[in-house]
Structure formats: C-alpha cells, structure tokens
Amino acid sequence: MKMIKVHGSGNDFFILDEKQVDKNLSEEELKELARRVCDRKTGLHGGSDGILYVTSGHDDSVVGKMRVINADGSEASMCGNGIRTVARYLSEQNNLTDFKIETMYADLEVKKAKDFAPKVTAFDAEISPVSFAASDLKMHIGGKEKLFNEVVPELSKTLKFSAVAVPNPHLITFVNHDELMGPELGRIATYLNNGKNPIFPDGVNVSFVEILADNNIFVRTFERGVGFTNACGTAMSASSLIYSLLYASHTDLEDLITVRNPGGMVNTKVHQREDGSYWMSLIGNATFVAKVELSQERALIGDFTDAKWVATTEQAAYENFVGSL
Numbered sequence: 001m002k003m004i005k006v007h008g009s010g011n012d013f014f015i016l017d018e019k020q021v022d023k024n025l026s027e028e029e030l031k032e033l034a035r036r037v038c039d040r041k042t043g044l045h046g047g048s049d050g051i052l053y054v055t056s057g058h059d060d061s062v063v064g065k066m067r068v069i070n071a072d073g074s075e076a077s078m079c080g081n082g083i084r085t086v087a088r089y090l091s092e093q094n095n096l097t098d099f100k101i102e103t104m105y106a107d108l109e110v111k112k113a114k115d116f117a118p119k120v121t122a123f124d125a126e127i128s129p130v131s132f133a134a135s136d137l138k139m140h141i142g143g144k145e146k147l148f149n150e151v152v153p154e155l156s157k158t159l160k161f162s163a164v165a166v167p168n169p170h171l172i173t174f175v176n177h178d179e180l181m182g183p184e185l186g187r188i189a190t191y192l193n194n195g196k197n198p199i200f201p202d203g204v205n206v207s208f209v210e211i212l213a214d215n216n217i218f219v220r221t222f223e224r225g226v227g228f229t230n231a232c233g234t235a236m237s238a239s240s241l242i243y244s245l246l247y248a249s250h251t252d253l254e255d256l257i258t259v260r261n262p263g264g265m266v267n268t269k270v271h272q273r274e275d276g277s278y279w280m281s282l283i284g285n286a287t288f289v290a291k292v293e294l295s296q297e298r299a300l301i302g303d304f305t306d307a308k309w310v311a312t313t314e315q316a317a318y319e320n321f322v323g324s325l
C-alpha cells in the first residue's frame with residue numbers, strides 16, 4: 001500500500017487513500033493499522049498523531065471524504081491540521097484549488113492559500129459546525145447546558161474553562177506563561193481522557209491559551225486519542241473563537257488572528273453567519289514530508305522492515321519557515 005507522511009503545523013499524519021490499499025480494510029483493521037503505524041516507538045518511521053483515511057465522497061458536490069483515526073485507534077469527527085493536507089492531496093489529484101471535502105458532520109470548503117514561505121504550501125479550511133451545547137460535547141457538568149468561562153472545581157480551583165465542539169470537543173482556558181508551560185494541562189487532560197471520568201466520558205481535547213498580543217495567541221494542546229501534539233487545528237480554531245468572545249475589545253470578527261503553537265504558526269479568522277452561528281477559517285501549511293510504500297499485511301502486525309521511504313525536500317523548508325517566526 002502507499003501512504004504520504006504529512007503535517008500541518010507539526011501535527012503529523014499518514015494520508016491513506018482507499019485507492020492505494022493492498023486489500024479492503026475492515027473497520028477493525030483500519031483502527032489496528034492506526035495503532036501500529038502511529039506508535040511513536042515501534043511505528044512507521046517515528047509514528048504519527050493519526051491516519052487520515054481518504055475515500056470517495058457522498059456525491060459529486062464533494063471531491064472526497066476524510067476520516068480521522070487518532071493514534072489510539074479512536075475516530076474523530078474532524079481534524080483541522082489534517083484537512084489542509086487532505087485538501088492539498090485532493091487539489092493535486094484533481095487540479096482544483098477551491099472545493100469541498102466531506103467530513104463526519106459537514107461538507108467543508110477548502111481552498112489553496114498563498115504559500116507561507118518558499119516551498120511551504122498552505123491551504124485555508126472551513127472549521128464547522130460549531131456548538132456550545134453540552135449534548136454535542138458529550139459533557140456532563142451538573143446538568144449545565146453550556147460551559148463558558150467558568151471555574152470547574154473538580155478540575156482546578158482557579159482556571160476558568162470554556163467548552164465548544166467544532167465539531168470535535170474542546171475544553172479551553174486562558175492562562176499566563178508559567179501555567180501554559182506547567183504540569184496542569186497534562187494533569188487535567190490525562191484525567192479527562194482516562195475513559196472513567198464523569199465529565200467527558202468520551203474524552204476531550206484540552207488547550208491552554210496564552211495571549212501574546214491583540215490577535216496573537218499561543219495554543220498548547222493535549223489531544224484526545226493522542227496526547228500532547230505540536231499543534232491541534234480544531235483546538236487553535238476553537239481557541240480563536242473563545243478569544244474573540246472573551247476579549248471582544250481586543251479583536252473583531254473577521255480579523256486575521258496569528259496562532260502560535262509548539263509546531264509553528266497558523267492564521268485563523270472567526271466568522272458569524274446571519275443566523276448567529278459561528279465558523280472559523282484555519283489557514284496554514286500542508287507539508288508533504290515523504291511518500292512511503294509498504295506491505296499492508298505486514299504493517300497490520302507492526303512489521304515495517306519492507307517500507308520504502310522517499311522524502312521530499314519540504315521539511316527543511318518548513319523548518320526554515322519556523323526558524324524565521
């Protein structure tokens with residue numbers, strides 16, 4: 001089978017197109033393949049944060065469908081960094097620059113954006129739908145319908161949290177630099193993703209956000225189904241939305257927001273539709289690191305000795321870009 005190693009802001013994945021498999025994958029095999037390939041110690045070439053499985057879409061109104069399989073084999077409804085790389089893959093396959101990709105809950109618009117730097121290709125992805133409803137978040141906090149900028153004593157005596165689904169679930173709090181870099185994010189996120197806590201039984205992506213300046217934030221995320229990642233596109237989009245609501249005197253809807261993260265930088269915009277609903281634009285790199293060909297049968301048992309790895313020259317370009325930030 002053939003895959004492409006990609007990343008968005010250092011959040012890395014293998015794109016697997018259903019047309020490139022050796023043999024049809026069952027649901028269980030797809031999840032087992034993710035667990036095997038993504039493992040940071042025993043996986044394929046250092047592993048990854050997940051697999052982006054590309055299949056045909058529901059009809060001609062979309063160019064393809066993206067499914068998101070986390071490194072632990074769980075499936076997520078959306079991946080912001082990932083959809084930019086799938087957009088580039090489908091753009092180049094179909095010679096298109098502005099089209100829609102089917103995801104679990106919505107067909108999302110993607111379009112080619114201006115390169116972020118030489119050989120740092122960029123795409124702009126719609127992040128939607130957005131919901132604050134506890135039911136959409138699978139969140140249980142004493143019957144609360146919504147959680148917006150409130151202390152949750154079971155988590156922290158001081159931090160104020162907001163929860164939003166975009167549509168995957170995010171829990172966000174604004175912190176100072178010491179808190180951003182401290183142990184609390186790992187402690188809180190590990191508890192909320194332990195599969196036993198009563199608040200988010202299905203888990204949640206947890207982000208700490210530091211405001212660097214107006215329209216300039218730093219987002220650090222512990223992802224459901226993965227752990228700490230270099231960046232989380234839906235988290236950066238969700239954090240931008242909460243920022244625009246909580247700090248309205250420092251930013252306006254449609255403003256271009258710079259979002260720094262441990263893996264680099266993206267831009268976001270927060271939009272509001274006539275009906276009052278929100279959606280975001282997530283604009284950032286879609287880097288192709290390497291092409292890889294390997295036996296699917298052997299990959300399913302964690303044997304990658306036959307893998308043929310052909311690197312592109314894009315990673316060096318991306319690292320130069322990050323070095324210039």
Ligand SMILES: N[C@H](CCC[C@H](N)C(=O)O)C(=O)O
Binds near residue numbers: 068169225231233235
């Ligand atoms: N771990 C996430 C899915 C991947 C999202 C992230 N990688 C992004 O770029 O949005 C979840 O289980 O909801």
